[in-house]
Amino acid sequence: MTPNRPHPLPGPPLLSIIRGDIGAGDVIERHHHRSHMIAWAATATATVRTDSRDWLVPPTHALWIPAGTEHAVEMLRPGDLCAVVVDPNRCSIDWPEPTGVRITPVICELIVHLDRHPDSATAARHAESLVLTLLEPVPHHHVPGAAAQGPPPARDRRRPHRRSWRTHIRMRAALTQLARGTSVGATARAVGYRKPSAFAATFHRVIGQHPSIYHPAIERPAQVSDPVIGAC
Template identity: 35%
Template sequence: MSRSGQGVAGDAASAIVVGSFELGSGERYDWHDHPLHQLAWAARGVLAVSAAGRTWVLPPTRALWIPAEIRHAVEASRPAMMQSLYFHARRCPIAWPEPTAVGVGSLLRELIGYLARPDLAPDPRARAEAVVCDLLEPLSVTTIEVRMPVDVRAKRVADALTANPADRRTLAALGRAVGASARTLARVFVAETGMSFGQWRTHLRVRAALAYLADQTPVSVVASRVGYDTPSAFVAAFRRLAGVSPGAYFSDR
């Protein structure tokens, strides 16, 4: 569902319109698009935004530029406040064709709140809008993708592990629960996800860890919550997939 027309500050004369949306725990805005460019930002909490076959996890220090007409979905695993900026395409100097992560520093954060004021006069609004565009700089971010299998039995395994990434059952044990042999499931995972089951599970665990890391949960706690026996094993797996340590992933550098 899309609520881009609700809770919006600004008017037709504004180059940038601000929308504020409260999301409850587990709430999701399903696939939709807008005629305007969007900058999706979590003023509070953590958002997961999916678009163009990728998913970005966004703490308040990071936002995602979503070009006009690009279908996307937004989800919050815990309560969050999304404040989105909507840019009129013909009046926007930014023309990034793909979804692009940007850093959100203190100045940009204050400007978003400033532009959300419904009583802001046209001249100061125009000046603030120009500064916002100057502050948007791309970040290089590696996203961790997890393709889900279609086979009914493999999907039941995938759904169970998505709900509980700390589940340490072997593929044989999981297969007994869904009525399939480990060999059959292993073959299905390779055919339908492009990864071995072990690789797929690692991707799932690392992606699940991102929401905890974005919420500043200690690495030792995150490791346990996503199924690793030791923090060092988790850090090693994370670094292999993301190219950086868990502590560095959400750095703006």
């Protein structure tokens, strides 16, 4: 998807940043917002369900939710859930559907700064604009756990497509297990792999990261070498 950046009205684009600790298993029932929202599970893992797709949102990613989009949220791993609320009339982004984005270290630090210093007007306006400028859409197949509702279309059920679809389903199930604290070895067995190394290689190929990054034993950014990790 190519970013669509219209000419917004003047003024600060961010309305508020809402953060709170959410427990595992907590559910936010189906609802919608009048404003755009960047949903980021800063130190948690959440599932966001929309009409067309389920999204598993780990700390490395966030989900752009356009104003008016019906969605529900379930927390798989407890932690800090962050919602960046954006004014549709003053926003430089106009993506019409939910869109996955990476939370880079720079975006992470900007959000944390804006949350801690909400009254710094001039600096805040620059930081807010920079957050929206840096957001780039990630294709569905590059977003961890993004899964369309239902099986693939009939035209995609030829053997190679069916194998790929099944692999993605297994990796999505693995993500859920890992988010709940299951070890890599136990997760590999649960989704049908006898060798954890084979599972890890497939997981890395499909998701783009090693499965250990989702394990509770690895939580601090200093322990993670992947440059796109922004959990803080």
